[in-house]
Amino acid sequence: MDVDKELREAVRVASRQTAEQVSFSSALAGRIQKEVANQKKARRKTAVMSGTIAACLAAAVWVGQQQGMFTMEGTGASQTTITEQTNTQVKNKVTAQEAFAPILGAVPELQGLRLEERGNVGDIKQVALLKGDRYEGEFSYDATTGQIEWYRYEKEESREGKLPEMMVAQQKAITFLQSVLGVESKQYAPISTHKLTDEGMRNGTWMNVTFQKEQEGARIPFDIISVQIDSKGQVAFFGRTNKEEQALLGKLTKSLPELNPSPTLDNKSMYYGGFEIMLGNADHEEWKQASISMTGKAEDLRAYRLIQEGATWKEAPEALAKTTANDFLQDMVGADSKNYRYAYKNDTVEYQRYYNDLPVMNDTIRMSVNQAGRVVYYSKEAMKKHELASFPDAISALSEEKAIKEMEANIKLNYVQLFPVKRDERTRQIIQTRSLLEYTMSVSTKQLGQSPSLGWYIDAANGKIAYSTGNNGLDYDRRNEAKVFSVQPSATRSIVKTKEEAKSLLNKQFGVQVDGFTYNEHAGSHPSTGQVRKSYVWTDKNQKRYEVGTDEKSGRVLGIEMPRQGNQLTVKREEAQQAALEMLATYIDPAVKEVQLAEVIEPGGATPVSSGNWGFEFFMSKDGIPVLDNEPNEAYIVTVDPTSGKANGFENRRGTESHVELPDATSVISKEKAVEQYLRAMPLKLVYLLKNEDDQWLERPILAYIPWSYDENAGKHLHIDALTGEITGEP
Structure with a gap:
């Protein structure tokens, strides 16, 4: 399992429950590292450091595994062997064995693999193909009809290498189709055979043969099947569009006439309670691929993105963008479009739902329109439907004055050692910094002027503040411990320059x-x-x-990782915490004399992605005030074996040894004055929330007060200087 600890930790944080299903292989490690390198080359504009990049990739890794892109291991779900027969079939439902039989007939080498259901969207089930407990492939089928939605069997050794000639690949695809579909295959004619390269999560190259259904010599729009042949001449992927997807795609062509009704199907997978398909454009040069994400069984369009080969387009002027987006909105949501209000921010059109004249957060539609007046990007955040009767009356909200009192009780000081003052105009790298003592409502998260991801809010029913967790799951504000630990760094530092x-x-x-x-x-x-x-x-x-x-x-030593010894959970927090502090003193930066806990991770059973160790994450600290380099990331992580009580891991996540003189905190402005200044930049707004502080959909909407800047500061990270009260934005 050769993947660096930061990424493994990021996967764990991405989903503490579901990521337990992930198994890292050397191949998966290589693919993650390659994607990190791609992120660096792209120089994507971002306000976070590598921890967040890793976390985002990690989340993608886990989703990819759910989609069958990466190695997975058993989760204890119901399991059957392909050769076994079951006596517990659900009445009128097709079993996984029955649905898989045609593919097994076409690919006899799959004989003996176990089938394990891994998820479903309605009657469409996703089933993993396992050899022992190791993931080998997957397929998805409709339990009502038995139709295979997709099949994936991508061998590592076959992702690269010389591909078969076009005619050879096409004949192999036809033979496979005849075996799997039987007589139905005669209704489909090949329309495209081309080389498909995916440098993203699939990371491979195949010959993609696409078929389209024909009736009386006419092609049926979007009724397509793709068969992908690998370098060994084997079928690596089979996928098809179903009737519901064909109908939604047909609906899209009204507003997206450039969407080719005879595309290639480059990929299909299960995605967050729905499906995602990647369509290729083999006949035209105007666009390369279109990524389309759907809710449920193509019940609603969740996201659409047009991908153009090696080119970028210019955004449309606002007037053209507004007209185009308004028409697209009407086509997508119909009469419901009247409940959305238009806004134009950072070259993107946004529509925010309103109810009772209050914004409904987490229900936002965003679009990008190019200079030709075409929608190239669309996303709809809210997928959970709520009856209007479930929205509380705004009159029930507590007063804004009481919410402000809650802010005054919870605003806190925070040091930033390397606050950015100037960036390189071309690279956007920070080239000048200064120290800052600020007042903040949340140490764990940065305050963006208008952020769709809230670091905190005040419940308008009970008047209590609720905090989200920060990068890598930081819960400093939520735990509200703020205990200071003195550290005496080791007099001699371990220096390692050789094996x-x-x-x-x-x-x-x-x-x-x-x-x-x-x-x-x-x-x-x-x-x-x-x-x-x-x-x-x-x-x-x-x-x-x-x-x-x-x-x-x-x-200097930046990290140590040792395996856990045993599976017992015998060590209590106090003992583990003391072992962590002793380990920290050995490897901490010599200028650091004080730390605070940013997060404590409880131990558990070992999994392929998490050792189950005790985890202690620390901020640097000065006079009881947390100290950050710049971003709200933990400075150090120490793990402790819950069986032996010995520290078995250390990670310095700072990326720098820099330490600067920090200002004295004895002459800061009062909390009341700080809140007053805070509200000048980011006044409170009464809104409806559809998600809670953990980004989970609520059963019923709630009323809440959130910070919301004026439009000119919408995309800025804002800070309140604790010494002057000045409102400071990052460049």
Whole structure:
């Protein structure tokens, strides 16, 4: 399992419950690392550091596994062997074995794999193909009709290499189709055979053969089937559009005439309670692919994105964008469009739902229109429907004055060591910084002028503040402990610049002998600072991992990872916390003398993506005030084995050794004055919320007060200088 700890940690944070199903392989690690490199090359404009990039990728990794893109392992769901017969069939429902039989007939090598249901959207079920507990492939089928929606069997060794010639690939696809569909295959004629390369999550190349249904010589719009042949001449993917998807795509052509009714089907997968399909444009050069995400069984359009090969388009002038977007909105939501209000922000058209003259957060439609007057991007956030009767009356909300009192009780101080003052105009890299002592409502999250993801809000029913978690699950504000720990850094620092020095550290400090273990080393640079991290990794015969990560230039230790010993949960928090503080003192930056807990992770059972260790994440601190470098990220992470009570992991997530003189906090303005200044920049707004602080859909909408800046500060991160009261934005 050769993937760096930051990414594994990010996956864990991305979904503490569902990510337990993920299993990392060396191939998956390579694909994640490749995607990180692509992110760096793209120089995407972002307000976060690598932790957030990793978390976003990690979330994508888990979703990809649910879609069958990555290696998965068993989850304890119901399991059957392909060769077994079941006596518990649901009446009038097609079983997985029955649905899979035609594919098994076409691909005999699948004999003996287990079938394990992994999810469903209505009657459409997703089933994993397992060899033992290891994921080999998947298929999805309609339990009512037995129709296969897609089948995926992408072997690592077949993702690259010389592909078969076009006619050979086409004949293989025809043979497969005849075997799987039987007589029905005669209704489909090949319309395209071309090389398909996916450098994203699938990370491979195939010959994509697309068929379209014909009746009386005419093609049926969007009734398509694709069969993808790999470098070994085997079928790696089979997918088709169903009747509901064909109807939705046909509806889209009214507003998107450029959508080719005879596209290729490049990919299809289950996606957040619905499906996502990737259509290719083999006949025209105008666009390359269209990504279309649907809710349920194509009941509603969730997202649409047009992808153009190697080009970018210019945004339309606002007048043209508004006209085009208004027409598209009418086509998509019909009479309901009257409940949305128009706004134009950062070259994007936004429609916010309103009810009782109050905005309904989490119900926003966004569109981008190009200079030709075409919609190239569409997204609809709200997928959960609420009856109007479920919305509370605004008269029931407590007064804004009481909400302000709650703000005054919870606003807090925070240091930022490297607050950005100036950025390079071309690269957007920070080139000048200063220290800042600020007042903030949330240390764990940054305050964007108008943010769709709320760091905090005040419940208008009970007047209490609710905090979301920050990057990597930080819950500093929610826990409200703010306990300070003094740290005395070790007088001698461990310096590791070679394999032998890393080996010696593991032996002297942890008593580990790695002789005879498989060895590997790799290096990668920090996306913001350019710091190169070198990792020395040993893996034993049980695939347990021992790693020392260092700054390549200085040799200082940035990370240590050791396997957990045993599965018992015998160590209490107090004992584990003390072990973590002792480990921290050994490897912490020498200028840091004080820390606070940013998050505490409870131990649990070991899973493929999480060791189940105790986890202690720390902010730096000065005089009881948390200290951040810039972004709201933890500075250090220490893990402790819940069986032995010994610290077995350390991670320095700062990306820099920089420490600066911080201003004195004795002359700060009062909390009341700070809140007054805060509200000048970001006044409170009474809104309806459809999601809670954990970004989970609520059963019923609630009323809440949220911070909401004026439009000129909508996209800015705003800070309140605690010494002057000045409102400061980041460049």
